[in-house]
Amino acid sequence: MHDHYPSRQQPEARFLPRLDPVVFGDCPAAPPNNRPPIDRALVSKFETEGFLILEDLFRAAEVRLLQDGARKLLADPGALAPETLVTEPGADEIRSIFAIHRQSALMERLAADSRLAGLAHYLLGGDVYIHQSRLNYKPGFRGREFYWHSDFETWHVEDGMPRMRALSMSVLLAENRAANGPLMLIPGSHRRFLSCVGTTPENHYRMSLRKQEYGVPDEDSLAELAHRHGITVATGKPGTVVVFDCNIMHGSAGNISPFPRSNAFFVYNSVDNRLQAPFGPEKPRPPFVAERHDQTPVEPVTGQLTAG
């Protein structure tokens, strides 16, 4: 398959044109009479900036339910598939649990919630499946930073995602404050593809889930992006949802505050954009990190989240 977004192949970084729309909802490929589930102004904002911060998308009772669910998952790691657990470098503390939509009925329901899946369906112009899901927990006092990256760069090179037709939704389960290492995004950075230098070592994923060291954007390009577009710090209360394009440059600083940060995180990919052979390493990453076997479309479920 032709590689439209080559990366980690050249000694120098390059900006390449984005060949794909950001919003597929109005494209010829979209289903007829496709109606946006959010204001058109927000759709435009997503197209221009590459992300949306949607406050109060979930109600207080729903947030409590999700927080309880998250606590239970973190408290009983023995009940989970061991390969889906990622710990802090140099510590036993759990940083992420992958494949939560397969390991928790509540998280499966959340992934299918129309507020998330319905929006993904619209923005990506048709049926979507879960490419990746996880529960992220950034502890207080010693939460590590996550350096700048485009998710798509990794998903393309390491997982074989051919085109940009995916997006992420982060459901905040703790308050994201300026003080506790919140998500930072460079608005507008999704409109070009920044290739990274170097090559990908085999079995890199085990390391990269902990601390990004390869496939890292170069400083000159990051400085250009940040000076041109600025940096937005995504703060918000629990129940806020941050929706972001697969190619937006983002990262987060460490968290020395006593306030932990956690979120439930879902990546929706168009069924027309299923994974191919990776565009870098020979061996793709395992399905709990990048789904390549089960592209069952998510059927959006309306109504509030309830217990049981």
Next chain:
Amino acid sequence: MHDHYPSRQQPEARFLPRLDPVVFGDCPAAPPNNRPPIDRALVSKFETEGFLILEDLFRAAEVRLLQDGARKLLADPGALAPETLVTEPGADEIRSIFAIHRQSALMERLAADSRLAGLAHYLLGGDVYIHQSRLNYKPGFRGREFYWHSDFETWHVEDGMPRMRALSMSVLLAENRAANGPLMLIPGSHRRFLSCVGTTPENHYRMSLRKQEYGVPDEDSLAELAHRHGITVATGKPGTVVVFDCNIMHGSAGNISPFPRSNAFFVYNSVDNRLQAPFGPEKPRPPFVAERHDQTPVEPVTGQLTAG
């Protein structure tokens, strides 16, 4: 001399009462007819919260002058006393230059500027001298975090500062944004003294100037402080001055943004609070870190900063 604020002597951390005023300007010890150089409301705020963020204290032309001066100091480290240079852990990049008021006429003038020294004179109720000065530079992309601490705890234990009658002023030379690892403070945390556990190794200062590892507040106490008082992120443009009490709990996250951070930093101590023998290690830290020989009162200088 009696140790009013014992720390690093017990296996458990404790909150001890603060025995000293925060604002000495109205105390019996203060000079008669002592008038605050800032609004009384700001004086009250300083007393209650332990810090002030004073915007636009220096004009654009003065800021440019200071930025040029800082650049020159950083660009020619060979011209400086080698012991006053502190580099990033694992890198050659300069993180701080100490004793700048002795190594740069511009920084000496800045330290004496009435907007700084006059305010210190009022708040500390009489003559002050420079306990420490430095230029801080936190690079973009890889600026390290600085964990929570009370400066006074260190100055007391390691330098023999007997009482709380000192304060710091940070003159911002680059914009402090939420995204570039700004100073974070816990308002109100200065009103109690938090003793730290453990003991101080000899020659600890070389290490601690790079990365705090001893004399660290415990997590339970930090959590109590942060939940009670919250955390303020000190953002501001160049020319903003952050004034903070010697005992306020503060720290900063790492900086992955491309925006470096820098400031000129002065600690004013009352001439009635000069250093004694340390209350911990036998050997005090050297004078470029903690002045113990020269308590010449700073004579406040009015008027704008000018070149030459």
